[in-house]
Amino acid sequence: MNGKRGHSDTLTLSAGRDFSRRRFFGVLTRAAAVWGLLLNPLKAFAIRLHESPPWRKKKPYWGFAVDIDKCIGCGRCAEACKVENDVPREPFWFRTWVERYVIRKDGEVEVDSPNAGIDGFPPTQSPETVARTFFVPKLCNLCEKSPCVQVCPVGATFKTEDGVVLIDRDYCIGCRYCIQACPYGTRYFHPTLHVADKCNMCYHRITKGLKPACVEVCPTGARIFGDLSDPNSEVSKFSSENRVNVLKPHLGTQPKLVYKGMDKEVR
Amino acid sequence: MKNARHVLRLAAILVVGVTSFIVVRRLLVPATFGEIGHYRAAAIEQIKSKPVRHAGADACVDCHSDVSDLKSTSKHAGIHCESCHGPGAAHAEDPDSADARPTRHLAQPRRLFCGACHSESISRPPFMRQVHLEIHYPKQPCTDCHQSHHPEVEK
Numbered sequence: 001m002n003g004k005r006g007h008s009d010t011l012t013l014s015a016g017r018d019f020s021r022r023r024f025f026g027v028l029t030r031a032a033a034v035w036g037l038l039l040n041p042l043k044a045f046a047i048r049l050h051e052s053p054p055w056r057k058k059k060p061y062w063g064f065a066v067d068i069d070k071c072i073g074c075g076r077c078a079e080a081c082k083v084e085n086d087v088p089r090e091p092f093w094f095r096t097w098v099e100r101y102v103i104r105k106d107g108e109v110e111v112d113s114p115n116a117g118i119d120g121f122p123p124t125q126s127p128e129t130v131a132r133t134f135f136v137p138k139l140c141n142l143c144e145k146s147p148c149v150q151v152c153p154v155g156a157t158f159k160t161e162d163g164v165v166l167i168d169r170d171y172c173i174g175c176r177y178c179i180q181a182c183p184y185g186t187r188y189f190h191p192t193l194h195v196a197d198k199c200n201m202c203y204h205r206i207t208k209g210l211k212p213a214c215v216e217v218c219p220t221g222a223r224i225f226g227d228l229s230d231p232n233s234e235v236s237k238f239s240s241e242n243r244v245n246v247l248k249p250h251l252g253t254q255p256k257l258v259y260k261g262m263d264k265e266v267r
Numbered sequence: 268m269k270n271a272r273h274v275l276r277l278a279a280i281l282v283v284g285v286t287s288f289i290v291v292r293r294l295l296v297p298a299t300f301g302e303i304g305h306y307r308a309a310a311i312e313q314i315k316s317k318p319v320r321h322a323g324a325d326a327c328v329d330c331h332s333d334v335s336d337l338k339s340t341s342k343h344a345g346i347h348c349e350s351c352h353g354p355g356a357a358h359a360e361d362p363d364s365a366d367a368r369p370t371r372h373l374a375q376p377r378r379l380f381c382g383a384c385h386s387e388s389i390s391r392p393p394f395m396r397q398v399h400l401e402i403h404y405p406k407q408p409c410t411d412c413h414q415s416h417h418p419e420v421e422k
């Protein structure tokens with residue numbers, strides 16, 4: 001450098017070559033052209049690859065749908081789930097349960113789920129004040145971005161490559177952090193094993209080609225389970241042909257459990 | 268020379284530190300951890316190996332085709348056997364064992380059992396056939412008139 005920078009219209013680089021203003025603008029234009037033509041589309045492709053839903057890449061990729069209009073609140077699902085998954089019989093521990101929503105004409109919302117609905121529901125008091133009422137089955141929401149997985153300090157709960165969130169009972173330290181983190185309240189603390197437990201879509205069944213126990217026993221077909229990577233599967237068709245929604249979409253958990261006919265009061 | 272000894276000492280401490288970290292990590296992190304992701308890959312096989320209790324709809328039809336044929340022409344056509352009868356995997360595996368028979372449909376009085384789906388409730392969707400259990404032939408078991416596998420009453 002000769003200390004003459006900025007005073008003449010040639011810049012002397014350390015390589016010693018003359019770099020005229022004209023050449024500088026030429027290089028700049030070409031660089032901009034390359035950036036615009038090549039790099040931007042590449043970047044967009046990379047983002048699309050990263051953000052495209054996993055079921056485009058991995059087969060199978062499990063999903064679940066619930067048709068609220070078909071749920072009759074019989075509780076067969078919760079009963080079958082308890083038997084299939086050795087869930088303690090006491091009425092505090094459930095992997096899946098049925099909630100009854102009663103919305104009064106004055107806007108008051110009542111939700112109950114006595115013993116998950118296994119023993120039925122008591123009659124609704126003063127039915128003349130009810131605006132609308134319905135049953136909503138609840139289970140693991142199959143979050144794509146699971147808060148429970150994010151908070152586990154040891155890696156005992158995780159999302160498998162086929163999209164199901166599982167719990168490693170041998171590695172869980174029982175800190176209950178995941179139970180706090182789940183915004184859908186689907187986790188409970190197992191009273192004898194002292195580990196967290198929750199619906200795992202009957203992983204031992206779906207990997208053998210069977211349906212989850214709750215789907216198997218649902219008498220009205222309100223529960224639909226299947227492979228999202230197959231556009232012709234029952235769950236893919238149901239989700240694409242109906243107006244469905246997920247629970248608490250504002251949390252960004254991206255559940256793969258969708259509900260048809262969901263009321264705004266459902267939490 | 269004095270300065271070189273300092274450097275060597277530091278290097279030794281570094282080597283010992285790194286080695287002990289690797290050894291301790293080896294001891295604490297379980298086998299197969301991190302093979303697929305931030306979890307024990309072996310856990311997946313463990314969870315998969317759990318025995319199945321509900322056999323699934325197809326398992327019953329092989330032997331009980333008469334019932335499934337009757338049911339397929341009725342309003343109960345879409346309902347799988349285990350919805351009412353309870354888990355049947357043990358029975359499907361060992362059909363002769365009396366202990367393994369699904370008995371859930373016998374666990375409750377008939378009227379309560381059918382009422383799980385059919386008792387009158389304003390929360391049930393309108394397509395569901397419902398009766399007031401206190402008004403609809405209150406003393407009789409449902410099966411006096413309705414055949415469970417073909418519930419339509421013939422007139």
